[in-house]
Amino acid sequence: MNEDQLLQEADRRARSYVSGADQRRVFPDTREIAALAGFDEPLPKRGFAAAETIALMDDLGSPATVASNGPNYFGFVIGASLPVAAAAERLAIAWDQCASTEDGSPAAYAIEKQASKWLLEILDLPRSSAVAFGTSATACGLSCLAAARAALLARKGWDVVQDGLYGAPEVKVVVPASTHVTVRKALQVLGFGWNRVIKAPVDDKGRILPEQLPELDANTLLVLQAGEVNTGEFDDFANIIPRAKAARAWVHVDGAFGLWARAAPLLRDLTTGIEAADSWTTDGHKWLNTPYDGAMAICRDPQALARVMNSDAAYSSASADAQKNLTLEFSRRARGIPIWAALRSLGTSGVAELVTRHHTQAKRIGVALHEAGFEVLNRVVLNQVLVRGGDDAATQEILRRVQQSGSAWFGGTVWQERPAFRISLSSFRTEERHVDQLIDLLVRIGAKG
Ligand SMILES: *Cc1c(COP(=O)(O)O)cnc(C)c1O
Numbered sequence: 001m002n003e004d005q006l007l008q009e010a011d012r013r014a015r016s017y018v019s020g021a022d023q024r025r026v027f028p029d030t031r032e033i034a035a036l037a038g039f040d041e042p043l044p045k046r047g048f049a050a051a052e053t054i055a056l057m058d059d060l061g062s063p064a065t066v067a068s069n070g071p072n073y074f075g076f077v078i079g080a081s082l083p084v085a086a087a088a089e090r091l092a093i094a095w096d097q098c099a100s101t102e103d104g105s106p107a108a109y110a111i112e113k114q115a116s117k118w119l120l121e122i123l124d125l126p127r128s129s130a131v132a133f134g135t136s137a138t139a140c141g142l143s144c145l146a147a148a149r150a151a152l153l154a155r156k157g158w159d160v161v162q163d164g165l166y167g168a169p170e171v172k173v174v175v176p177a178s179t180h181v182t183v184r185k186a187l188q189v190l191g192f193g194w195n196r197v198i199k200a201p202v203d204d205k206g207r208i209l210p211e212q213l214p215e216l217d218a219n220t221l222l223v224l225q226a227g228e229v230n231t232g233e234f235d236d237f238a239n240i241i242p243r244a245k246a247a248r249a250w251v252h253v254d255g256a257f258g259l260w261a262r263a264a265p266l267l268r269d270l271t272t273g274i275e276a277a278d279s280w281t282t283d284g285h286k287w288l289n290t291p292y293d294g295a296m297a298i299c300r301d302p303q304a305l306a307r308v309m310n311s312d313a314a315y316s317s318a319s320a321d322a323q324k325n326l327t328l329e330f331s332r333r334a335r336g337i338p339i340w341a342a343l344r345s346l347g348t349s350g351v352a353e354l355v356t357r358h359h360t361q362a363k364r365i366g367v368a369l370h371e372a373g374f375e376v377l378n379r380v381v382l383n384q385v386l387v388r389g390g391d392d393a394a395t396q397e398i399l400r401r402v403q404q405s406g407s408a409w410f411g412g413t414v415w416q417e418r419p420a421f422r423i424s425l426s427s428f429r430t431e432e433r434h435v436d437q438l439i440d441l442l443v444r445i446g447a448k449g
Contacts, residue, residue: 001050009051009364013058018086020216021070021429024063025406032063066409071429074410074438077227077286077383079258080134080427088341092334099334101316101348112323112336118343120297122263122351123282125275130302132309132326133294133336137256137281139328140297142186144279147304148221148250149190151278155218155248160310167189173197174214175223176235178206182225183254204416205233205378210240218248226271226280227258230360230415230422232382234258238273251277256266256295257286257426263348264355270381279305287355287383290338290426297326303415358383358425362433368439374446377415386415390448395419398446408438411414 001009025032038060067073069080081089092108093405099108116131149171153160156169173192175183177199188194201212206228216222222244237253244251253259253274254349259282260273261267274280278301284294299305306320311330324330346354359382366380369387377386389395399412399421410423423438 001049006050006054007094010054013062015056017058017062018069021067021080022071022072023200024065024067024275026059026067026070026072026409027403028064028066028405029406035060036064065165069427071427071431071434072408072409072425072438074423074425076411076422077424077426079286079289080429081291082247082342082345082428083291084345085284085288085338085342088307089291089338094338097334098331100330100332101318101322103318105334108334108337109114109322111340112334113321115301115336115340115343119339121296122343122348123259123280123298124262125280125298126300128300128302130297130299130305130321130326131336132297132299132305133339134297134327134329135293135295135335136182136285137254137283137295138186140295141183141252141254141328142189143297143305143328144252144281144299144307145186145190145221145223146308147299147301148252148279150218150308151301151304152221152250166174169219172214172217172220173223174200174216174220175207176200176206176225176228177202178228178230179223179225180229180254180256182256193222206231207233208235210243212234213243216244216247216249220244220247220249222249222251224251224253224277225258226253226255226274227259227382227384230384230386230413230420231378232258232380232384233378234261234270234381235273236273237276241273241276245276250279253277255280255282257283258382260287260355261349264352264359266352266356267359267382284335284339284342287358287426288339288342288351289354289426290342294335294339296339354428355383361430361432362423362425364435365425365439369442372439372443374442377420385425386413386420387423388418388420392419394446395421398442401445402441405441408441 015121068078097105097108099105102109119131120127150160152171160169198214200208203209226234241251280298282296284290285292306325310325362383362385363380366376366385370376375388396419402408412421425443
């Protein structure tokens with residue numbers, strides 16, 4: 001089989017996988033998982049034929065995948081892959097560009113520049129901000145927090161890039177007590193130490209209580225949240241950010257999925273005031289429905305990000321806006337390409353429709369489950385529905401039975417010290433009939449009384 005035939009064969013299998021997304025089990029059964037033992041082979045001395053390897057991957061691998069690229073997956077906020085984003089990714093893989101700099105790939109550079117511009121426009125953030133396309137909201141958040149740390153310390157006359165952290169003035173870090181675990185991870189990696197991070201008290205929706213916000217000063221890095229992971233709620237940006245700015249703190253917003261509310265007129269008010277922050281992160285691979293790994297670090301002061309992320313060398317120097325000087329990666333693929341393709345194909349109205357549809361679906365599920373006797377724990381302001389059964393044992397039993405059913409999947413959580421489950425709406429493939437099926441399934445499995 002030549003290269004062309006092999007790519008056709010891989011594509012044939014990929015197409016067959018995607019077209020069956022509606023029918024396959026959402027979580028594989030034990031037999032399909034057991035068959036994965038077939039991958040346990042000795043490292044071959046002489047390699048196998050290429051087509052044989054692709055066949056093995058498909059034959060054993062595909063049945064044991066989680067159908068998160070299908071319509072019946074309601075776990076986390078994972079999003080499917082829009083066909084145009086997946087197709088753009090395929091072509092970009094064929095290009096195999098090292099999209100570090102304009103020299104590395106003029107095409108990738110131009111497309112990512114365009115994606116940056118559109119992104120700032122659709123999210124309505126300061127148009128001169130730097131946009132870095134990284135692997136995840138975790139990595140992009142880390143980049144923004146590193147930029148914040150350097151900028152805050154620079155004001156104190158300390159150059160953290162050259163002189164490091166030993167002996168540096170202390171930066172006060174404040175996060176919502178409900179902050180996402182990956183913000184914690186990024187802060188820990190940066191050497192802030194979780195025990196020294198101040199956790200601001202939050203209300204029963206996971207939002208910082210503005211009246212209990214710790215004192216902020218010009219040494220403070222304040223992290224806020226657009227889209228709390230259980231409730232989907234937003235911090236009160238319009239109240240908190242002006243106070244933080246008056247104190248000269250740096251404000252970073254974790255908006256891994258929630259920032260997209262800004263692109264939907266119906267939900268935009270949730271984000272009022274967010275544009276006054278200093279940096280923001282969001283994902284493409286969640287609500288925008290692009291493939292993994294695609295996320296964005298957005299920084300109001302492009303120099304602040306470029307300064308900590310610079311990786312110029314004598315053999316590889318580039319402009320401050322080269323992606324290798326904004327992201328953690330040096331060699332990298334152009335993660336902005338599928339994002340560009342998604343934005344170009346959806347347009348502002350398509351993104352608004354996608355986000356609004358999921359919100360409407362989530363609301364409908366909330367109402368139906370409440371009427372069926374479930375305890376719906378949140379207001380469903382976004383795309384998350386947080387639910388409990390009659391008691392803790394019932395909640396866990398419902399979760400187990402849904403996950404084993406193969407016809408839908410969502411995950412559990414602990415909310416206010418008791419088990420609950422989280423239903424997230426984020427796949428462009430999820431239509432009203434899939435929502436009906438999910439409601440039917442839950443009502444059948446678990447209504448109390
Ligand atoms: C998913 C998520 C993250 C981390 O995003 P990754 O792209 O998975 O690294 C951060 N914050 C929130 C609120 C999230 O939901």
